[in-house]
Amino acid sequence: MVGPVDYERRDARKMTSANGPKGTSAIVGVGTTPFGKLPGYSADDLGSWALYEALSDAALTVKDIDGLIVNRVSSYEAVAANLGIQPSWMAQLPSEGRMSGTSIEMAAMAISTGLCRRVALVYGNNGRSAGATYGGVVGEAYGTSADLTAPYGFTSPGAFYSMMYQRHKYLYGTTDDQLATVAMTFRHNASLNENAVMRRPLSLDEYHNSRYIVEPLHVMDYCLINDGGVALIMCAADEAADYPNPPAYVLGYGQQGQLINSDFPPGDNWCDATRAVGERTYRMADVKRADVDALMVYDNFSPNVLFALEGLGFCEQGEGGDYIQGGRIGIGGELPLNTSGGHLSESYMQGWGLTVEAVRQIRRTCGARQLERTSIIQYVCPSPVVSSIIYGSDY
Structure with missing residues (x-):
């Protein structure tokens, strides 16, 4: 008590x-x-x-x-x-x-x-x-015109994300090697998390040799x-x-729907909505983007990490693949992401586990994956309803 x-x-x-x-x-x-x-x-x-x-x-x-x-x-x-x-x-x-x-x-x-x-x-x-399975029948597909897209194979969220990533590759030159960094980094984080489901380190060759679910996305790009x-x-x-x-204070939060003409794939990968939510969240919390010590991204599929970073303005749109290289998003990097392993390697708990990880990082109880700086941690979910929350160790 x-x-x-x-x-x-x-x-x-x-x-x-x-x-x-x-x-x-x-x-x-x-x-x-x-x-x-x-x-x-x-x-x-x-x-x-x-x-x-x-x-x-x-x-x-x-x-x-x-x-x-x-x-x-x-x-x-x-x-x-x-x-x-x-x-x-x-x-x-x-x-x-x-x-x-x-x-x-x-x-x-x-x-x-x-x-x-x-x-x-x-x-x-x-x-x-x-x-x-989160897919396979028309009623489980995203969007408001699933009856029109289902005949072309779009009966699961993964199919839409695959098209979004394919378009990202075409417009900006993003490579599969770059995207693999997401899955490999999160798997390394999970190797330090006793409650993670997938803890064995993942190599670049293993990533490329893993089966496609909807090309160009591999099974390693899908949540668990x-x-x-x-x-x-x-x-x-x-x-x-x-x-x-120690408490994790809710310093700021915001939400933005992109529900009119929300059928997948959205042309901007929710970039405008994510940017608007990020700005409101930072303003409410009275922090700047540069103050964020770690970011917990809703990684139902690995390309969503690129969309989140670009939407929040950590990099320009189209530069997400370059931005995540060189250890930047790993533990000890400039902007650590999903230190528990996230949906790709810890478990798909639909965002809830990411908030638990944010709280435990702020409490400094994460053991081998504990970050050095955890005063400000942000959660973001790019989706037809974008949400963002800023957690802080103090207020």
């Missing part, structure tokens, strides 16, 4: 954050299950398992929770009833991975407006055991569909310092 509160210190912190949404909430508990094939567990089971881990991490019980957001589980009603949570505010979001950032932003807004003070965010996914659960505990910033572990 949380110890006695220093009310004088709490009130001083509250005054600091009362001028706006910056720093009004923080993540104080994180929990994950193992990742991989976990037969016999439902999505609700995995989400509940992760939540108990997060509650233990924050030294809380379900009775301390007054807000609830669930994602990819059966319902908020089932989770609340099974765990004994009686929330004063709750929400359930669609299962798309773009909703992970949206969930955290919603929780931050609920806390900042006084709707609740401690929110449990619960995610469970038994996709591997259930045989989820697995079973697992992730949970977060968010609270009001004025009590965040009173928990057992």
Whole structure:
């Protein structure tokens, strides 16, 4: 349980954050299950398992929770009833991975407006055991005219990303050797992460010799569909310092939809929307892009890393392939990315695991993959709904 509160210190912190949404909430508990094939567990089971881990991490019980957001589980009603949570505010979001950032932003807004003070965010996914493929039928394809694109083989997100990358190669000269840097770097990071599914280092030859799923994307460019659960505990910033572990403050966030004519592939790879979200996020957090110590990118497919870097302005559009060379995005590099191994090598937890990694980096509990500088870490998801969050060690 949380110890006695220093009310004088709490009130001083509250005054600091009362001028706006910056720093009004923080993540104080994180929990994950193992990742991989976990037969016999439902999505609700995995989400509940992760939540108990997060509650233990924050030294809380379900009775301390007054807000609830669930994602990819059966319902908020089932989770609340099974765990004994009686929330004063709750929400359930669609299962798309773009909703992970949206969930955290919603929780931050609920806390900042006084709707609740401690929110449990619960995610469970038994996709591997259930045989989820995220494609293969028209209804699972991205875009609003899947009935028109499906006859040409566009029945999965990977097909669209393959075309986006092919166009990137044609317009800017991006090479497959350059793109391989993403998969190889993230696999190296995963080799330092005991909970990662794919930990064996990946060579350039192995990358090129791996089978194509949709050419020019190899199997190594695809995220890992697995079973697992992730949970977060968010609270009001004025009590965040009173928990057992260092908090990760939510300093800024933003969202931008690109939903009109959103059929894949988008001509600018969501660059305009990502740029707009990045600028708003930096402005809210009162930081500059150069202040970012590490970036957690939604890597459902490896080209999305290039699109994120270009959209946020770390490099010009078309220069992503060059930018990631020379160790720049590795641990110890100028801008480390996805230090857990990300979706490509840790597990595809649809953005949730990337936030857990950001929190653990800020706490400095990542062992061999711990970064030297972790004051400001950004999460970004380029997609039809772009989201960006800035986490900080202080506010």
